[in-house]
Amino acid sequence: MCQNRRRGDWRMTGDGQRTTLAVTPRWQHWQRNFWLGVLNGILFKVGVTFAHPSTVLAVFLTKLTGNELFAGLLTAVAGLGWFLPPMFVAGYVEALPRKLPLYARMALGRALGWLWMIAVVVFLAPRAPFLAAVLFLLGYAIFTVTGGIGTLAFMDIFARTVPFRRRGAFWGLRMFFGSLLSIGVGIFVRHVLRQEWGLTFPYNYAVLMACSFCAFGLAWLTFFLVHEPPPEWTPLPRSWREQWMTMKQLWRERRDFRQLILTRLLLDFELIALPYYSTYAVTVLGAKPSLLGAFIVAETIGGMFANALWSTLADRKSNLFVLQSAALLAALPSGWVLLLSACHFLLGLPVLSLYPLTYFFLALATTGIGIAFTNYVLELADDAHRPTYLALSNASESGMMMLPVLGGILLKFVPHPVLFAIAFTGALVAARQSRRLRPAFVAIPPRRSPVAP
Secondary structure (H helix, E strand, O other), X not given: OOOOOOOOOEEEOOOOOEEEOOOOOOOOOHHHHHHHHHHXXXXXXXXXXXXXXXXXXXXXXXXXHOOOHHHHHHHHHHHHHHHOOHHHHHHHHHOOOOOHHHHHHHXXXXXXXXXXXXXXXXXXXXXXXXXXXXXXHHHHHHHHHHHHHHHHHHHHHHHHHOOHHHHHXXXXXXXXHHHHHHHHHHHHHHHHHOOOOOOOOOHHHHHHHHHHHHHHHHHHHHHOOOOOOOOOOOOOOOOHHHHHHHHHHHHHHOHHHHHHHHHHHHHHHHHHOOOHHHHHHHHOOOOOHHHHHHHHHHHHHHHHHHHHHHHHHHHHOOHHHHHHHHHHHOOHHHHHHHHHHHHHHHHOOOOOOOOOHHHHHHHHHHHHHHHHHHHHHHHHOOOXXXXXXXXXXXXXXXXXXXXXXXXXXXXXXXXXXXXXHHHHHHHHHHHHHHOOOOOOOOOOOOOOOOXXX
């Protein structure tokens, strides 16, 4: 019989003797931090759903400018801002004894960037659409650059506060309950974009972005309450040249890390088509913008199912198993759109009612890849250089963030299915490459008491 006091400080053994459990300062607040992190993720997921970049914001920019290239630029700005800047500050972040103050400063930067975007939509979009689109992308760049740097702090705190055997559950609970609430958000988005409440373009999009800002703000405030344990040791600050040499050495010596990055780069070929699934439905298949609400609901339901599935498998099997399985499913979204296109143009069948399944499949694959890839990088990384591993993995993807722009340029010369075929091929090759990855641990540690990692 076991009884916990103060979250497991002692327990009763079978012979009735009370024994004290050793809880290091690093883990004594892990349950509180775990649930605060889960709540942070739920709120952030809701915020993203109100103004989803690949659906709501992509269609907004396309409708504002009459050019799908801006949807590709949005995705490129998001990727470059998120992935590239961490490479230049990883050495600085590693030397910080506490990472939470950095997270707070970057959250302020994100808030200012998002408020800038709302102001552009309200005050400039009705009068100067092209200039508004450019300034909108500038605000989004501020939002993503500060977010990318803040993520280094977030992930380092996460790795020091969530035990290894609870990381799958951590990501799964964040996304599952966030997705559950996002079903209602998707319905709300549909009504707003239908202009049923007297909100005309572009003010209906401004309302959605204001709702996003409220959810983001609550998410940031929640994470400020996390108790950050001290690191086991803090390396000395390094210059950019020293940081660059460290990354080169890491890349040269870690073959397993290089193989992981190669797999991820191949999966990134999905980006060439990602912002154009929604615009294709509207501009080519004749869907109304209100159908975006159905896309969000489908993606949300897919995310709920995916999180329940992948987080369980990550904890009970391995993150590698999840990554390989999700990579195999990554061909589903592009393959499904190609199938629907063939049915529509060759057989004359109505397909819009089935089109939201694209986003269900997209959530199924990307959720698994997101959970497994991040956790697998953390498994490969040592404590002292964790931000460097994360920054290098992000920076290696930065060039792929231009694929959406390339896709927008290609659409001037080729039809949309060409982009979908490229994404489909990349996913199949990535699934094959993922089979070459090996477990990060020779032996997986057994499950322990909840008070220890």
